Amino acid sequence: MMPLPRLDRLGVAFLIITIGAAALAPILALVVPHDSAFAMPPYVVALLGKYMCYAILAVALDLVWGYCGILSLGHSAFFALGGYAMGMYLMRQIGARGVYANPVLPDFMVFLNWKELPVAWWGFHSFAYASLMVMLVPGLLAFAFGWFAFRSRVTGVYLSIITQAMTYALKLAFFRNDFGFGGNNGLTDFKDILGFNVQSDATRAALFSLSALALALSYLISRAIVVSKYGKAVIAIRDAESRVRFLGYRVENYKLFIFVVSAVMAGVAGALYVPQVGIINPSEFDPGNSIEAVIWVAVGGRGTLVGAALGAVAVNFAKTYFTGVFPEYWLYALGGLFVLVTLFLPKGLIGLLNLRRPARPTPPTPTPTPSLAQQEEGAR
C-alpha cells in the first residue's frame, strides 16, 4: 500500500486539531454538565459537524482545482449524490413509522400512489450497500463524465461550463417527482441511523466526530496523492499540460483518476452531511453551491489542502454569522469575497501565513494560463 505521506508542520497541526476535535467533542457535548462554560450545546455540535463536511468537500475540490487545474463546478452534484444515497438509507429506516405507515415504501411514494419500490431504491435498507453507493454513484458519474471530457481534451473554462451544465441537468432531473427521489421536497423526516436516533445528542456528537475523522483521513489520502510522483505529474499537467503529454504521460488517465477520487470524497462528505442537517433536496445540486465551494478553497489558499479546509470553515462561519445578524448583506459580502480574494489574495489565508516564514513554497503561483485568444496564436 501507499506509505504514509511525509507531512509538513501545517499538516501535523491540522491532523492534531481534527483528530483532537473528534475526541473532545463527545466529551464536551455529553459528559460536561450543560451549565458549564465548556459545554457544547447541541446546535453547535450540529453546526460544526456541517462545517466538517464542507471542509471535506473543499479538500476534494482543492485536489482537482488546486493541484490539477480542473475548476470543477460539478462537485455540488457529487456531494448531493452522496447525500441522496445516505438519505435513501435513512428513508428506508423510517419503515412503518411514516405518515402512511407503509413498511416498504417511503411516504412520498405512497403519496404518488406508487405500488412498488423502484429498482434504484433496492438494497438501500442495508447500511453497507448504501455506504457503497455513497462512493460508487459519484465515482461512476465522475468516471463517465471525465472519460469523455478529458479524452476530448476539454479544458479550462470549457470544462467548468460543461461540469456546471451537468450539475444543472441533474438538479432538474431530481426536481421531478417521477424521477423517484422525492422531487421538490427531497428526502427528510429521518428517524434513525444504524438503530440510533438521528436527533439525539449522542448520535449528533458521534456524527461530528466521524466527520472530523473523515476530514483527517481525506487530508491524509490527498496529501499522499499530491506528494507522490503521480502528484508531481498532476501539478505538471496543471502548469503545462501538453508538455506532459510529450513526455509520454497519458494526461487523460491522470486527470480521470484524481477527478474520480475527488468525486468520491465529495460524495462521502455529502453522506455525512445529510443525517446532520436532516434533509436532502434538489437545491443541493445548485451550480451556485459548487462555485461557493470553490471560493472556500480560494479563501483558504488553493493547492494547500489545509487551506481549503480552513477556508471552508472560515467562510461558513462568516455565513452563519452574517445570515443571523444582517441577512440582506450576506450576498454582498460573499460576492465581495469572490472579487477581493481573486484580485488581492491569490494564495489565500495560507499564503498570508507563508509570507511571514518563507518555507519551501508549494502553493502555486497563479501561472498565467494562456487565454483562448492566445492559444489560437498562429492560427491562420
Next chain:
Amino acid sequence: MPLARLVAVLFFLCCTTVARADAVDDALAKFFDDKFPRTEQAINELAATGAANAPAILDALGDNRLLIDQADHIIVYKTTGDDLINAKTGEKLDGVDAGAFKKVRINNALRSAIEAAMGALTLANPDPQKRAGAAEAVFETRDASALKALEAQLSHESDPHVAELLRQARAAIVVLDSKTPTADRVAAVATLKARGDQDSQSLIDQVANQSDDPAVKAAALDAKAAIKAHLAWLSVLQNLIYGISAASVLLLAAIGLAITFGVMGVINMAHGEMVMLGAYTTFVVQSALPPSLLQWSLAVALPLAFLVSAIVGVAIERLVIRFLYGRPLETLLATWGVSLILQQAVRSLFGANNRQVSAPNFMSGSFDWAGLQITTGRLWIVALAILVFVALQLALRATPFGLRMRAVTQNRRMAAAMGISTGRIDMLAFALGSGVAGVAGVALSQIDNVSPNLGQGYIIDSFMVVVLGGVGNLWGTLLGATVLGVANKLLEPVIGAVLGKILLLVFIILFIQKRPRGLFALKGRAVEA
C-alpha cells in the same frame, strides 16, 4: 351572457330599422294564442325574419319574460332590469303595470326550438365575424336543427370565409346522417378533410367507424389518413415555431457572451445579470412614462437598457476583469461574485418579488396562421434577434472597431504589435457584449418574470450556445442557438423537457469530442507555451 346580448340588441334597436316588419308582425301575432304549436310557429317564423330584435324576444321567451296582453293586443318583454319593452316597436313602456300581462307559456320542446332559432339568427347576423362564430358553434355542437338555417344562409352568403365555415358546419351535420345521399356525404367528408384539424379528425373517425355505406367509409378512411398526416406535419411545424422562438431568445442572451468570450477568452458569469438589468430598465421606463406613452415604452427602453448594461459591463471590465487577464478561471470566480452583488443590489432596490412589465398593444395577443398558433410578442422577439444579429455582423464586418476586434480575437499579441490598443478593444467589446445583453433583457421582460434571478435562468443555456457555436464567428452563435432552441422544442413533446435538456447536454459533451472548440472554431497551428 343574456345581459350582454340584451345590450347588444338594444343598441341595434336604436340604430337600425327593423327588418321586414310585416313578417315580424305576423310572427308575433301567433304568440297571442299562447298555444304550444302556434308558439313554435312563431319562434321559427321570427327566426326566419332575421329581425334585429328577434334574439331579444326569443331570449325573453326562453326566460319566461315574454308577456302578452291579449285584450289590448300588446306584446312586451321584460328586461333583466324589470323594464318593459314593446316587442313590436322596441319602445320602453313607462308606468305600465306588469301585472296586467300574462306570460307566454313554454315547454321543453319549445326551449330547444328557441335555442335552434337563436343559432340560426346569429348565422344570419349582419356582422360576418358573428356569422363565422355561429357557424363554428354549429360545427362543434353538430346541432341538426340548425341545418335549415345553415343552408338558408349558405344560399346567399357573400363572405367566402364565412361560406367555407358554413359548408364545414353543414358537412359536420350531414356526414353522420345516414339519410343523406351518399354523394352528399362523400362531399362532406371531403370538406372535413380540407379543414383537417383535430375536430374534423374525431368526426371522420366516427364516420369511419360507424358508416355502413362503403363509399362513405372509404372516403372517411382516406380522409382519416390524410388528416393524420396533416396534423402530424402541423404539430412538427408548430414545434418548429416554438423552437425558433426559443432560439431567438437564446441568441439574444448568448450573442453578447460570444463577443466577450471570443475577444477576451474569459467567461463573464455576470452576463445573465446584464440581461436582468435590461429587464429592470424596461420596468423603470414603464413606471416613469405616462400611460399615454406606454406604446412607446419598449422603444425608449431598448437604447436605455443597452446603455445601462454597457456602463455596468465596462465598470466590471475596468475594475475587475482587467486585473485578471490571462487567468480565465479566476475571472470566472470574480465575475460570479459580481453577479451575486448585482442580484442582491437589485433585490435591495426593487424587492425580491417579480415586477410587472406590460406589453404594448401591438405586441400582445396571438393569431392563427394556416393552422399554426403564433404569439405576436414572440414574433417581435424573433425580429429583434435578427435585427441585433445583423447589426452586430455589420458592426464587426464594416467598422474599423469591428476590424480591430476581430484582429484581437484571432491573435491578441499580433494585434497589439500592430498598434491596436488591446485594452481599449477589451473595454469596448465588453461594452458591446453587455449592452446587447441589456437589449436581450428588454425582450425577456416580455416573456419572463422580471425578478433578480432572471439572468440565472439563461446563463447556462447561453454558455451551451457559445460552447456549441465556438467563438470568433457570430454565425456559430446563430447556428448554436438555432440548433439548441429547435432541438429542445422538438424533443420536448417526445421525451419531456427535462430529459430533452439532459439529452442535449450529452449531445454537446459528445460533440465536443469531435470539435473541442465548437462549430466555427478558429483552427490552426497553435503554439502552446
Next chain:
Amino acid sequence: MSDETKPELTSSLLYLDGVSVSFDGYKALRGLSLALEPGEMRAIIGPNGAGKTTMMDVITGKTRPDEGEVYFEGRHDLTRLDEAEIAELGVGRKFQKPTVFENHTVNDNLLLAAKAPRSVFATLFGGAAAVERETIERILTTTRLTDQRGRLAGALSHGQKQWLEIGMLLAQDPKLLLVDEPVAGMTDAETAATAELLREIARNHSVVVVEHDMAFVRELGVKVTVLHEGSVLAEGSLDQVSADERVIEVYLGR
C-alpha cells in the same frame, strides 16, 4: 503490439512521404517527404512559414496530416497515434520556447521526464528507482545543473531552462530527438556549448534540429534539409545547399 511483429516497410528510423496539412485553406505542408536513418543527426532550416514547426507537430502527433504517410522505425504509423503514445515509442521533443515545469525543482523535472513506467498506478505507488536516480545524477552533470537541483525550475535563467529541457529529453532517453531552435536567445558561449552537447547526444541518438542560426548549423556539421512553403527545397551538406540557386533565391529574395 501488433506493430512490433509487422515487417519493416523501410529501414529509415523516421519516414515521411507526401505529407500535407492545411489550416482553413492555408497549406502549411504540401507533399513533404523526408527520411532519417538510425543514428543520424539532421538539421532542418527554412524561412518563416516553411512548415518546420508543423512538421514537428505531425511527427509528435499534435497535428493529424490531411494526407501522407509518417512511419517510425518502419512499422509504427504515427498518424494514428496520439502524443503520449508517440512519446512512449521513443520520440522526444524540445519546444522552441523552453517549457519546463516551473513549480517543480530541477530534480523533479528530470524525475518526471526519466524513462520509467508512465501508468497512474506506477507513479502513484512507486518511488524513484535507483536506476532513475543514477540517470538523473548523470544528466545533472552533463547539463551542468547539479548545483541547481533543489531550485524551482521557474527560478532558472533562460539558458539554464534550455539546458534543463535538453536534460529532460536525455532523461526520457528517446530513440529520436526533435529539437526546435535550441539556441534561440543564447549567448555565443552558450551556443557553442549547446552545439557540443547536441553532438554528444547524437553519438547514441537520432536527432532532428530545427534552427535559424546558420553559424550554429555549420558548427553541427551535419546533413541539412531546406524547407520552403511546406515541402523540401534542397538537401545535402550546408555548403551544397548554400550553393543551390533556388535556396539563395528563397533566402535572399530575387
